[in-house]
Amino acid sequence: MTQTQPMIENRPPSVAHLFLQRVEATPDHEAYRYPVPAQGGGPDQWRSLNWSQAAQRVHAIAAGLMELGVRPEERVAIASGTRVEWLLTDLGILCAGAATTTIYPSTNADESSFILADSGSRVLFAEDAGQLAKARERRAELPELAHVVVIDASAVPGGTADDGWVLSLEELERRGATYLETRPQAIKETVAGITADQLATLIYTSGTTGRPKGVRLPHDCWSYMAKAIASTGLLGPEDVQYLWLPLAHVFGKVLTAGQIEIGHITAVDGRVDKIIENLPVVQPTYMAAVPRIFEKVYNGVAAKAREGGAAKYRIFQWAAGIAREYAKVSQENRRASGNPSVPFGLSVKHAVADKLVYAKIREAFGGRLRACVSGSAALAPEIGYFFSGAGIHILEGYGLTESSAASFVNPGEAYRTGTVGKPLPGTEVRIAEDGEILLRGPGIMQGYHGLPEKTEEVLEPDGWFHTGDIGELSEDGFLRITDRKKDLIKTSGGKYISPAEVEGQFKAVCPFVSNVLVIGANRNFCTALIALDEPTIETWAKEHGQEGKPYAEVVASEGARELIQGYVDRINADLQRWQTIKKFRLLPRDLTVEHGELTPSLKLKRPVVEREFQTLIDEMYEGTREA
CATH class of the missing domain: 3.40.50.12780 (ANL, N-terminal domain)
Structure with missing residues (x-):
């Protein structure tokens, strides 16, 4: 197609x-x-x-x-x-x-x-x-x-x-x-x-x-x-962009x-630790970010609700559920009939949740944010639906360095969470027989500098570029990325698994996670390496008699293991048997750019993480028969 x-x-x-x-x-x-x-x-x-x-x-x-x-x-x-x-x-x-x-x-x-x-x-x-x-x-x-x-x-x-x-x-x-x-x-x-x-x-x-x-x-x-x-019409001359990427x-x-083409204002400050402080000052109408930022905001909101006590946390969980339901129903109705209306009962619940929860989230983003564009990696759909229902509209996009970044973006109000939208004008897309996404258009690179043989591997003579990503196109042109071609896992039982899909589901249900890596290639079951978000797990530690203990000691505790086991059990209940996480290990520290485990755009470097924590992986498969 x-x-x-x-x-x-x-x-x-x-x-x-x-x-x-x-x-x-x-x-x-x-x-x-x-x-x-x-x-x-x-x-x-x-x-x-x-x-x-x-x-x-x-x-x-x-x-x-x-x-x-x-x-x-x-x-x-x-x-x-x-x-x-x-x-x-x-x-x-x-x-x-x-x-x-x-x-x-x-x-x-x-x-x-x-x-x-x-x-x-x-x-x-x-x-x-x-x-x-x-x-x-x-x-x-x-x-x-x-x-x-x-x-x-x-x-x-x-x-x-x-x-x-x-x-x-x-x-x-x-x-x-x-x-x-x-x-x-x-x-x-x-x-x-x-x-x-x-x-x-x-x-x-x-x-x-x-x-x-x-x-x-x-x-x-x-x-x-x-x-x-x-x-695309997503931006106009009166917009204010907050640029930190x-x-x-x-x-x-x-x-x-x-x-430069549109002429809007850009407020620029690359200090990531200043984002929360800057947003109410800049009051942007538009911002681009990577999924990790939205995950951190979501986890932070959930942690703050937990700190407020059991009743406040139940209100947050209820409001989060309403946000997701509201976003899904309104998007489905818009897709079916062009009208994003929702049933009256859901609308009333949403209005109550808005006063209790969502309005405060929008205020934290500066109060004027019309839309965010998310790119560089996949955003877990459940997190996307949460923000959509809360009035923070995240338009996922897609592109690569080799395609000048912006090949696809979701179209304004008609966006669909879980997709990366439609091709930009002038960009052609084709899905190969093996599911790989191919692109052609003015945004495609000339080639790799001084590496003609590497260029030939990905760029065909007629201009089609092999992205290395697997995806699906809907009949009306929306693209859904399912995984990196090289990252698909084939178990020893012959089953193919998308680790990104499982990882995304885990991030959506577990407010304590920072990074997660699903492993299972040529193995007879899947496991996971899980790094927790330090501020969030420290709050939990205070509530469970571990205040003042270092992060590594907290995550090594039986209580922390049981906490995360509960979330693993939750996602396993919705996965196919061969996708389920049979064992996991909590990492003694978070993954970082400085250690070479994340790219500067916060994407996971899977081979690096696996090498760094090979001992923990070996522990999980010790005594099992491999393919």
């Missing part, structure tokens, strides 16, 4: 073109908000840049790069967390005709050095002294790296160092401004010379094994994405393209 959407025609060659058009069209409209720590402590102060002010800095950065000798399509790397300077720097690189290489700030010195060398990056924008130190450590291995520009000027004593190899962002912008005094048309002329097929971005995939691969995304990918996102990740990066 193949689905094809109308093409996006008459798009400009690049986002740099779109940026200049946006600045000309709405120079005085607010573009970005960003936090500045208050002097002497206290809450952050939020400042703004309008499009004209942003352009002044972008042009100075672009001209500064030209002054350093950077030429079109040469690579310029950014190793920084999500902040307003990331956005300005990326646009400066694009307006200089160069290509951005993205590096997560959590990437170690060895892998950072590999990315810089493999990409041939000429300049590195380093966020702070820590990122600068990684480059300095490997400078001898990076002969092509001519300069490091440090965003945090305090990391560059006196403004310059290392014979001009290091300079501050402030110094680069000063040099750029001087450059433009004698060449005032340099930016316009350079942007006018950019072609759609020129390289715009190199994003390195965080692979679970071996070195990451550089995904080559030309300017046309982002120009297409900007126009396609705008065409890693901009080194394609999901965060694509949001910047859509904003």
